Amino acid sequence: MEAKAIKTFAIVGLFILYLPAIAQFRAPHPAGDERIAYSSETVLVSAAVADFLVNAADGRLEGAKLAVKNGASKEVRAYGFEMIREDSLFMIELKDLAASKRVVLPVSLSSDRENSCASLEKRSGKDFDDKFIKMSIADHERDLKEFREFLSHINDPDVSAFVRKYIP
Numbered sequence: 001m002e003a004k005a006i007k008t009f010a011i012v013g014l015f016i017l018y019l020p021a022i023a024q025f026r027a028p029h030p031a032g033d034e035r036i037a038y039s040s041e042t043v044l045v046s047a048a049v050a051d052f053l054v055n056a057a058d059g060r061l062e063g064a065k066l067a068v069k070n071g072a073s074k075e076v077r078a079y080g081f082e083m084i085r086e087d088s089l090f091m092i093e094l095k096d097l098a099a100s101k102r103v104v105l106p107v108s109l110s111s112d113r114e115n116s117c118a119s120l121e122k123r124s125g126k127d128f129d130d131k132f133i134k135m136s137i138a139d140h141e142r143d144l145k146e147f148r149e150f151l152s153h154i155n156d157p158d159v160s161a162f163v164r165k166y167i168p
Contacts, residue, residue, distance in 0.1 A: 059113035
């Protein structure tokens with residue numbers, strides 16, 4: 001277990017180190033959405049692909065961090081660590097893919113994700129664990145549905161390969 005914890009912390013550390021390198025390429029969206037920043041270079045994909053990439057990045061690690069911090073059971077905390085490990089790898093790949101397409105990912109949470117996390121953060125004990133598990137299941141089901149729907153109408157081979165990698 002100690003080796004797994006060290007590996008998880010190393011991955012999270014790399015992820016955290018990776019963020020400042022991306023931050024320097026952000027410019028505010030002309031329409032005023034401060035949550036999403038776009039590259040000043042021309043985006044190399046359709047708006048649908050760019051939107052998919054942006055939505056796929058929304059709040060990937062927030063619930064997992066709360067599970068590690070507030071989980072009452074060791075199983076919920078362990079699942080939080082596992083989600084941090086998996087979602088950190090997902091985010092590294094997603095950021096690389098988005099950068100290759102000149103799509104800059106959001107630097108903050110969507111209001112929906114922010115509200116969900118705020119609601120979860122107010123809970124404790126078994127109430128927290130139960131709500132976290134329900135939210136995790138709903139999030140995974142929503143992601144799976146969105147990924148499958150996206151694949152049915154997209155023709156970018158790089159993005160399609162990325163999406164297929166994460167569909168069971």
